[in-house]
Amino acid sequence: MDRATELSLLREVLELQEAGSFFLDDAQGRNAVANYCSPERFLRERDSIFRGLPQMVAHVSELSAENAFLRRDIGGLPVLLTHEGAGRYRAFLNVCRHRGTRLVDDARGCARRFTCPYHAWTWNNRGELTGVPHERDGFPEVDRKEFGLKQLACEERHGWIWVAADDTLADDLAGFLAGIGPDLDWIGSRDLHVVAETVSVRDVNWKILIEGGVESYHFKVAHRATIGPYFTDNLSTYQAFGSHLRSVLPRVSVQELATRPEESWQLRQHANLLYTIFPLSQLLVQQDHLIWVRFEPVNAARTRITLRTMAAEGTRSDTYWQRNHAITCATLTEDFVIGESIQSGLDTGANDQLTFGRFEGALHRFNRAVEQMIGLRETG
Ligand code: FES
Ligand SMILES: [Fe+2]
Known part of the structure; x- marks a missing residue:
């Protein structure tokens, strides 16, 4: 103003x-x-x-540490927010890609990797699948690239983290903010x-x-x-x-x-x-x-x-x-x-x-x- x-x-x-x-x-x-x-x-x-x-879902200070994470609800969707460091924030559905368990239970914390509590599939905070126990025998058809965490549009502006579950509408955050x-x-x-x-x-x-x-x-x-x-x-x-x-x-x-x-x-x-x-x-x-x-x-x-x-x-x-x-x-x-x-x-x-x-x-x-x-x- x-x-x-x-x-x-x-x-x-x-x-x-x-x-x-x-x-x-x-x-x-x-x-x-x-x-x-x-x-x-x-x-x-x-x-x-x-x-x-797009929704204002977190303030940057809540994710200021490198590898900080937070859980939030967006329209009933369980969302995991991560900060890799250097102001790079991401939002994912907090749902395991194996059989759907909630991946992260803690409301907030610091972690580079997230391991599912059911069978220990593991993702890094960029959402990449990095570990599958007994993968060669059990999941010969799984392509890890296709089993990344489901990512949502996420952007930091004016000190706040904005997330849109539907990324077709997230392209123009400046327009959405309307001045x-x-x-x-x-x-x-x-x-x-x-x-x-x-x-x-x-x-x-x-x-x-x-x-x-x-x-x-x-x-x-x-x-x-x-x-x-x-x-x-x-x-x-x-x-x-x-x-x-x-x-x-x-x-x-x-x-x-x-x-x-x-x-x-x-x-x-x-x-x-x-x-x-x-x-x-x-x-x-x-x-x-x-x-x-x-x-x-x-x-x-x-x-x-x-x-x-x-x-x-x-x-x-x-x-x-x-x-x-x-x-x-x-x-x-x-x-x-x-x-x-x-x-x-x-x-x-x-x-x-x-x-x-x-x-x-x-x-x-x-x-x-x-x-x-x-x-x-x-x-x-
Ligand atoms: S449901 Fe998550 S590893 Fe199996
Ligand atoms: Fe009032």
Whole structure:
């Protein structure tokens, strides 16, 4: 983000506040309730979106050591990420090519080779088959070159590792990022590392969780006991970058800027930014750290959520970050509990559709992107 954009985003919220107005789309929006609970719809989303689009799946700091590896879930696919060294990252299906056992059980570690726990076929971290016990007698027809680990498209950009299960759509990662890359640099992505991490599983559709982050209409109500007092009622703006969104959530302190020279204005000092990196990541950017929320949809009504607090190395003590992370988890849990409440009422017949107000336009925009991606895949 350049300085002119930073100032214009602050000017925009100050003008809305001055006018006692909100950031409004032209019209209300809505989304059919079935889109949040239909198993058929979920499978279409899985195939077209979770497995069809590049995803932000890891940060380089999680794989910084030579021969580091990590396991991740991508649209229900078990994925093994490896770092050979010198910034060469790869992604493979974590499935043995002999009879299909999960190849690597550890969530993370360092290894040059991976040996299957069933019969000890072995691959190196480039995915090449290097060992087959009793190969000559048992597998005279096996060509090792054809039994490499199944590789997925994988690329490092802006400090993050992006993986696409369907490599026909992975050719143009820059196009997919749609201009949000400079913002990923502006938030200091490359200097980050994970200081705390929490995983939970919630009985809620993944889209309800994304929607919960991209409006401030609920702040003074649902978060009245936590962050509510620090934010102006229902004041937030958003901008779309392709399917991705940048939401600006100003804190009460933004009012102080009205009497200060623009040269001194700092967006991160007076607003949280929420980047929705379509489809399954959100980056909640605060003054000196960010929270990476990654959603892994399990089924239409269940989602695994990983919250990672990330900061530049050496900025604060571990104790500070643990406390900070606990506060973040408590606040976001308020959203997740509301999300589960919504999910539990979807099939009661009370609503055929959910309704988005003009100041909830980011929700409508997000759901349109979901529709487009499904449609694109079906017609493409
Ligand atoms: S299933 Fe992996 S070596 Fe046999
Ligand atoms: Fe919230």
